[in-house]
Amino acid sequence: MVLFKVPPSYSISENLVTAEGSYWNRRKFIQTVIGAGIGATLMGCQSKDDQYAELKKTLDLPKLSATKNKAFQVGDRPITKELFAGQYNNFYEFGGTKGIWQNAQNLPTKPWQVEVGGLVNNPQTYDIDDLKTKFPLEERIYRFRCVEAWSMVLPWTGFPMRELIKAVNPKSNAKFVSFSTYYDENVTYGPGFHLGSLPWPYTEGLSIEEMNNDLAFFALGIYGHDLPKQHGAPLRMVVPWKYGFKGAKSIVKIEFLAEQPKTYWNTLDSHEYKFEANVEPDVPHPRWSQATEKFIGNSSEFSWEIKETLPYNGYGDYVGALYS
Ligand code: MTE
DSSP: OEEEHHHHHHHOHHHHHHHHHHHHTTTHHHHHHHHTTOOOSSSSSSSSHHHHHHHHHHHHBOOOOOOEEESSSSSSOOOOOHHHTTTTTOOOOOOOOOOOOTTGGGOSSSOEEEEEEESSSSOOOEHHHHHHSSSOOEEEEEHHHHHHSEEEEEEEEEEEEEEEEEEEEEOOOOOEEEEOOOOOHHHHHHHTTTOSSSOOOEEEEHHHHOOOSOEEEEEETTTTTEOOOGTTTTEEEEEBBBBBBOOSSSEEEEEEESOOOHHHHHOOOOTOOSSBBBBBBOOOOTOOOOOOEEEEEEESEEEEEEEEOOOGGGHHHHGGGGGG
16 A cells, blocks of 8 residues: 655645646646636735644534434545545635635625526425425435545535435426536636636536436535535535536536536536546546546545545446446
């Protein structure tokens, strides 16, 4: 077992902690984002101790009680340390680096409503607190595999997507579901910046069969408390057999549709980011292999181990039949 030790993300450059291929791959995109003024953080003028204290504060959130669902555990890898997961994020609305946790604190999460409509018999608008009481909350521990070839194991709190399907009762012609996320460029980029060429808001989509699968989950929390803003508060998707970019953060709208919806990364580059985006170790990304991953675990320092990537991220028994 090889363990690579690296310093915390706030003190290292992006290309040290991201697969080289993906670093260069997204470079143009990231330059656009940084060029527009986001990605600038307070970090430059803060001591490491102050940053650490501030990071911990962003994770100190109200507890979210839930039943542990023992069917969803990860036996062969430890849960990623919360402080690592909370400082190593992709949330491009708030910047083009992994260290967006400070910028993401600008996200206004109260009040928050989620509109569920389209081809359904029972459209709903939920306040976020309604979701916590109307649906049975459970904790599930899932593997998480980013398309950039890094991975984590994360304990999510939330409810199965299937419960929402039951609540809104889709019409028979509903075949796909679109998930749209929070977008206000005055908040995410700061006043005066416009990135018209990128297809905001960040959107994702699933087929209705995928959404109905046992694994498909809405997270309202992580590590036993509410979701921190950097992880996509107050509601995000978790679909662990797919690459991480399918897990849209900070959802405001869910729409049942007859046709496959447009999605963010697929619109930017359909060759590199498929709509389906299942974890497939045998299918390389056009510019890097997907056969292995850098697993970020729970050792005392931010570090990774190289692990083999599994088909469907290890969830073939649950989802293989969907694609046969
Ligand atoms: N959702 C939104 N709204 N914006 C984003 O930039 N990035 C995606 C996904 N959801 C993203 C998003 C990508 S590329 C990944 S890998 C995961 O969020 C990262 O989730 P995490 O930062 O909580 O680990």
